[in-house]
Amino acid sequence: MALFTPSASPAVTVKEIDLTGVVPNVQTSTGAFVGNFGWGPVGEVTLVSDESGLVSRFSAPTDANTVDFHSAAYFLRYSNSLQVVREVDSDAKNSYAVNSNLIGTSAQSLGNLEAFENATITDSDGSFIAKYPGELGNSLQVSYCAVVDSDNGGSVAFNNWTYKDKFDAHPSTSKFVSDLGGKNDELHVVVVDEDGAITGTAGEVLETFPFLSVAKNAKKSDGTSNYYKDVLKLQSQWIYAGDFFIGDSASVSDVAGSNWGNNATTTGEDFHASGPSIAAQTVSLKLGVSSSTLGTDDILRGFDKFEDKDAVEVDFLIAPESLTDTPATTVVNDLISTASSLRKDCVVVASPSRAAVVTTGTNAAVLTC
Numbered sequence: 001m002a003l004f005t006p007s008a009s010p011a012v013t014v015k016e017i018d019l020t021g022v023v024p025n026v027q028t029s030t031g032a033f034v035g036n037f038g039w040g041p042v043g044e045v046t047l048v049s050d051e052s053g054l055v056s057r058f059s060a061p062t063d064a065n066t067v068d069f070h071s072a073a074y075f076l077r078y079s080n081s082l083q084v085v086r087e088v089d090s091d092a093k094n095s096y097a098v099n100s101n102l103i104g105t106s107a108q109s110l111g112n113l114e115a116f117e118n119a120t121i122t123d124s125d126g127s128f129i130a131k132y133p134g135e136l137g138n139s140l141q142v143s144y145c146a147v148v149d150s151d152n153g154g155s156v157a158f159n160n161w162t163y164k165d166k167f168d169a170h171p172s173t174s175k176f177v178s179d180l181g182g183k184n185d186e187l188h189v190v191v192v193d194e195d196g197a198i199t200g201t202a203g204e205v206l207e208t209f210p211f212l213s214v215a216k217n218a219k220k221s222d223g224t225s226n227y228y229k230d231v232l233k234l235q236s237q238w239i240y241a242g243d244f245f246i247g248d249s250a251s252v253s254d255v256a257g258s259n260w261g262n263n264a265t266t267t268g269e270d271f272h273a274s275g276p277s278i279a280a281q282t283v284s285l286k287l288g289v290s291s292s293t294l295g296t297d298d299i300l301r302g303f304d305k306f307e308d309k310d311a312v313e314v315d316f317l318i319a320p321e322s323l324t325d326t327p328a329t330t331v332v333n334d335l336i337s338t339a340s341s342l343r344k345d346c347v348v349v350a351s352p353s354r355a356a357v358v359t360t361g362t363n364a365a366v367l368t369c
Contacts, residue, residue, distance in 0.1 A: 001355075002007075005272050008142040009147075010165065012047060015183045015247075015294075016262060017141070019037050023169065025109055025118055026062070027049075027268035028079050028080050028081045029079050029315040029316065030079070030080070030081040030082070030083060030313060030314050030315050030316070031075050031079060031081070031082045031083065031314065031315065031316040031349075032082075032085075032303070032306045032312075032314040032316065032317050032318060032346075033068075033070060033071065033072050033075070033082060033083070033084050033085070033099050033295070033320065034084075034085045034086075034090040034186070034302030034303050034320060035068030035069070035084070035085075035086065035087070035302075035320050035344060036065040036068045036071065036086075036087065036088070036221075036291050036293070036294045037056055037058035037059060037065055037068065037084075037086045038058065038059035038061075038064075038065060038134050038135070038136050038290055039057075039132055039134050039136045040057050040058040040059065040086045040087065040108075040112075040132055040136075040212045041112045041132060042086050042087060042088050042092075042111025042115075042132065042133065043085065043086075043087065043301070043302065043305070044085065044086075044114055044305075045083050045084070045085055045305050045306070046058075046083070046084050046085070046086075046113055047081065047083055047084075047085075047311050048072070048076065048082045048084050049076070049080045049081060049084070050075075050076055050080060050083075051073045051076050052080075052085070052339055053067070053078065054072055054073055056111055057084075058084065058086060059134070059136055059198075059303050060249050062290070063292075064290060064291070064292055064293070065291075067320075067321045068320055068321070068351065069147075071318070071321065072084060073132035073322060075318065078179065080282070081131040081311055083191065083300040083306070083314055084218040085303075085305050085306075086111075086302075087109060087291075087294055087299065088109065088133050088134075088290075088298070088300045088303060088311070089211050089291040089292065089293070089294055089298055089330045090297060091289055091291060091292065091341060092109050092129045092134065092139060092276060092289055092290060092291045093108065093109050093130045093133055093287065093288055093289040094107060094108060094110050094129050094131075094132065094133050094134075094288055095107075095129070095134075095135075095137030095285035095286055095287060095288030095290075096126030096128065096129045096130065096137050096242065096286070096287065097126035097127045097128045097129075097142065097242070097283040097284070097285055098283055100148075103286060107287050107288070107289075108129075109132060109133050110129065110132075110133070110240075111132060112132075113233070114166065116120040116129075116233070116240055119122070121242050122241055122243055122285055126144045126242045126243075126359055127241070127243060127244065127283065128239050128240070128241060128242055128283060128285060129141075129239065129240045129241075129242045129285075130238065130239060130240075130285050130288055131236065131237065131238050131239055131240060132148055133288065133289065133290070133291075134288055134289070134290045134291075135288050135289065135290045136197055136198065136288070136290075137238075137285055137288035138195070138197070138285060138286050138288045139193055139194055139195040139196065139197035139198055139281060140191065140192070140193070140194065140206075140239065140284075140285040140289070141191075141193075141194035141283065141284050141285065142189065142190070142191055142197075142281040142282070142283050142285070143161075143162065143163055143189075143190045143192065143280075143281070143283075144156050144187055144188060144190070144281060144282075145157055145161045145163070145164075145170075145171055145187070145188045145279065145280045146171060146186070146187045146188075146214070146257070146272075146280070147171050147172060147173075147272050147273060147279060148272055148273050148274075148278075148281045150187050155170045156278035156279075157170075157172035157273075157280040158171065158280070160280065161280045162263065162282065163187075163188070163190045163205070163208075166190060166208050167188050167208070167210050167242060168204065168210070171184050171186035171187060171188050171211065172184070172256040173186060174186055174213050174215075176213065176215070176219050176220075176226065176266045177213065177218060177271070178267075180264045180268065181262045181266060181267070181268030182215070182265075182268050182269045182270065182271065183268075183270055183271070183272075184270055184271050185213045185214050185218065185271035186211050186212065186213060186214075186319065187211075187213065187214055187228050188208075188209070188210055188211070188212070189208070189209040189212060189228065189232065190205060190207070190208050190209075190348075191203065191206045191207040191208075191236065191238050191239055192205055192206060193205075193206055200311040201307055206237075206238055207236055207237065207238060209228070209231060209232065209235070209236070209267040211226075212227070212228035212231055213226045213227055213228065213271075213272060214225060214227075214228060214257060214259075214260040214261065214271050215227065215259075215262065215263065215264040215269070216231045216262060216263050217259050217263040217264060223348075228241055229241040238311055238330045239285070244260055244261060257272055257273045257274055257278075257322045258274070259271045265277040268369065275338055275350070282306035293323075295327075296327040296330050296331060297325075299320060300330075300331065303317065303331075303334065303335060303338065306338065306343075307340075307342050307343070308337055309342070309343040309345055309346075314343075314346050315345075315347070316346060316347055316348075317335045317338060317346055317347070317348045317349065318333055318349045319331050319348065319349065319350035319351070319352075320331050321351070321353075321354055322353045322354065323354045323355060324353050324354075324355045325352075325353045325355065325356060327353070328350075328352065328356075333351045335350070336348050340360055345367065
């Protein structure tokens with residue numbers, strides 16, 4: 001029986017709702033792009049949803065990469081899904097710690113975590129290394145505060161440290177090391193935008209890492225590693241820890257503490273730094289180099305990441321700019337082969353080479369007329 005008046009007993013109420021004004025959700029087309037960017041992981045597929053995400057992951061455009069950056073940015077105006085691979089040429093290098101106390105003598109190109117873990121890192125690579133290749137890393141500065149032997153619990157070096165106010169207390173002894181009978185293993189680390197190239201504000205603090213440990217087997221209460229190299233490797237967006245902090249010379253034997261990097265054991269190690277000048281230091285990262293122009297092999301290496309349709313889903317393979325016809329033909333033919341023979345689920349988007357559409361001198365005058 002239909003109920004037309006309110007009822008105290010359970011009832012079924014029938015309502016009619018007009019859904020004609022609801023816009024159906026349409027799947028966004030996903031593009032795939034390989035380009036030259038100023039920052040970010042190299043040789044890895046990264047999904048970007050908008051231009052702010054592109055800047056956050058790969059940095060703002062420069063004169064060297066403005067075309068590649070804006071090619072990606074313009075696609076994101078029509079879609080919120082772009083798979084991006086950053087590639088670099090052979091000139092690209094990571095920044096590393098260089099100053100009168102911490103002298104690096106060589107730079108490497110460590111484009112991603114796998115490359116870092118497979119590399120041999122020595123004191124010549126610096127005590128800290130920028131996370132990715134590029135000149136942007138030259139704006140990074142790292143400051144740390146540790147414990148010295150006569151530091152009265154860790155407060156002496158800390159009280160004179162520039163970044164004291166960023167931490168709740170001075171470094172001292174972690175519970176993990178204390179439980180084993182050791183002492184003086186803690187370390188504070190600060191990552192700073194020294195020149196303002198990253199944030200626009202010189203001296204802006206980018207990251208803080210409190211109460212890390214220089215004991216290799218140190219653990220947090222949740223069982224994860226608290227060893228400063230492991231923490232920076234997995235959590236920092238900007239730096240890796242390289243070889244041990246070097247003192248007044250470039251000799252690897254002159255490290256900040258004789259037990260740094262050793263496991264804490266029941267013999268009760270003292271992990272103190274070797275002196276006040278080592279316990280609190282600030283170092284600048286320099287000598288990073290960006291790619292100028294990607295070669296054909298660099299671009300094709302990046303697009304190899306999109307050959308397996310089961311590994312990454314894309315609808316468009318977007319060819320980057322080529323300066324002349326020869327590399328343009330090579331890249332486009334390779335993408336067509338990927339789309340038609342390997343994937344069979346996407347299309348290639350390409351433009352003529354720059355030389356074919358941008359001219360100067362007499363030809364430019366004729367075109368103007």
